[in-house]
Amino acid sequence: GLSWITILRKRDNFRKAFKNFDVRKVARFGKADVARLMRDAGIIRNRLKIEAAITNARRFLDVQKEYGSFDRYVWRFTGNRTVRNPNGLTRKTIRATSPESDALSKDLKQRGFKFVGSTICYAHMQATGMVDDHVLGCFKYRQRGK
Known part of the structure; x- marks a missing residue:
C-alpha cells in the first residue's frame, strides 16, 4: 500500500481530479476519465486503483440505495x-x-x-x-x- 503522507500531500490534486469527491460524478466516470486520470501527474496513476475508485463509487451508491x-x-x-x-x-x-x-x-x-x-x-x-x-x-x- 501507499503511505498516508504520500496521499495527503496529493489531496488537493485528488480532489480536483475526482470532481471534489462527488460520488455521483465519480460513479459516472468512463474510459475517457480513466485515460485523463492516467495522464494526471498530480495523482497516483495506478490504473487498478483508479478503476477501483470508480467501481467503489458505484457500489457506494448501491449501498446508499439499499440502506438509506x-x-x-x-x-x-x-x-x-x-x-x-x-x-x-x-x-x-x-x-x-x-x-x-x-x-x-x-x-x-x-x-x-x-x-x-x-x-x-x-x-x-x-x-x-x-x-x-x-x-x-x-x-x-x-x-x-x-
Missing part, C-alpha cells in the same frame, strides 16, 4: 455504537484490524468493492468515530466516556 445511507450500513458492524478500546493503549499496542473491520471488509468485497481490506476499514472506523483508540497522552483521551 452509507452511514446506516457501516454502523451495523459495531452494533450502532462506538467501540471503546481498553484504557492504556499506546501507539505500539493499537491494533490495525478488528473482528468488526474484518466483517466490514468481507461484506464490502462481497458487494463488489475493491481495495477494502480490514486495515483500511479499521482506519475508516477510527477516523469516523466508530472506534475510539485514543492513546494515553492524547488530548481526546481525557474526554473518553463523557
